[in-house]
Amino acid sequence: MIENMTLQQQLEPIIRKVGPENIWRPIHDRNDHLLFEGVGHYTGTIQKALNTLNFSRKSVVDLGCNFGFYSFYAAQKGAARVVGIDSDPDVIRGCRILARHYRITNVEFRVADFIFGDVPDTYDIALMVDFIGKNVIRKEKLLPCLSRLMKIARQCIFMSIIPEYDIHRVLKLAPDWVAARYGAPFVQNERFRLIGLVQSLLGESWEISIPCDKGGRPQVTKHPLTAVKKPLILL
Numbered sequence: 001m002i003e004n005m006t007l008q009q010q011l012e013p014i015i016r017k018v019g020p021e022n023i024w025r026p027i028h029d030r031n032d033h034l035l036f037e038g039v040g041h042y043t044g045t046i047q048k049a050l051n052t053l054n055f056s057r058k059s060v061v062d063l064g065c066n067f068g069f070y071s072f073y074a075a076q077k078g079a080a081r082v083v084g085i086d087s088d089p090d091v092i093r094g095c096r097i098l099a100r101h102y103r104i105t106n107v108e109f110r111v112a113d114f115i116f117g118d119v120p121d122t123y124d125i126a127l128m129v130d131f132i133g134k135n136v137i138r139k140e141k142l143l144p145c146l147s148r149l150m151k152i153a154r155q156c157i158f159m160s161i162i163p164e165y166d167i168h169r170v171l172k173l174a175p176d177w178v179a180a181r182y183g184a185p186f187v188q189n190e191r192f193r194l195i196g197l198v199q200s201l202l203g204e205s206w207e208i209s210i211p212c213d214k215g216g217r218p219q220v221t222k223h224p225l226t227a228v229k230k231p232l233i234l235l
């Protein structure tokens with residue numbers, strides 16, 4: 001029965017259940033016809049930075065994969081194996097339908113909470129695009145999320161973050177609350193320097209690159225961040 005349904009017919013009930021406001025990237029069929037719009041922004045900047053990564057023969061995990069936009073990208077760029085992880089079972093059902101439709105075989109999708117759940121494997125590259133935002137910061141998931149990410153990634157981390165937040169206006173929090181949870185050094189002039197916290201957590205063993213504006217400061221919109229594990233030097 002399912003074989004006779006179009007991709008759109010298979011996906012429609014899933015999209016309705018998930019809610020179109022939770023479809024992050026555009027979904028196309030294998031002939032590149034747009035089926036559903038995505039609500040996420042910044043695709044251009046993220047895509048540009050992603051294009052510099054070498055996926056060839058790598059194992060890749062896409063954390064909070066939504067409908068698998070970046071999982072499929074990595075799979076098509078020559079990754080040996082891609083695992084897309086999302087906590088929403090309906091989203092993962094959609095990803096599996098898309099993988100069958102695209103006939104992409106080096107990708108699989110799993111339902112899991114990658115922050116607090118069981119994610120036993122490690123991967124050469126970990127993608128975590130448009131995951132860290134106001135809610136993750138407010139709900140105190142930021143530190144466990146970053147700590148999981150560092151355990152899962154063997155060689156390279158690719159994520160998007162807003163380097164700095166206005167604590168009152170954007171986060172709707174008090175500077176003391178943020179300082180108590182995330183550390184006083186990252187709260188300056190009522191701004192939360194998320195980039196500083198990420199750099200400090202990754203520490204000396206990761207080489208971080210984040211594009212800067214013309215003045216050399218990280219930009220304040222959502223931004224790609226790549227961290228590559230430095231080789232271990234045995235003395």
Ligand SMILES: C[S@@+](CC[C@H](N)C(=O)[O-])C[C@H]1O[C@@H](n2cnc3c(N)ncnc32)[C@H](O)[C@@H]1O
Nearest residue numbers: 024064065066086087088112113114115129130
């Ligand atoms: C904003 S979307 C980002 C989607 C995707 N990374 C992209 O850029 O297209 C966040 C996704 O993370 C999923 N998610 C939220 N919390 C999660 C968790 N703890 N573990 C796994 N997935 C989670 C949501 O269901 C949602 O699909």
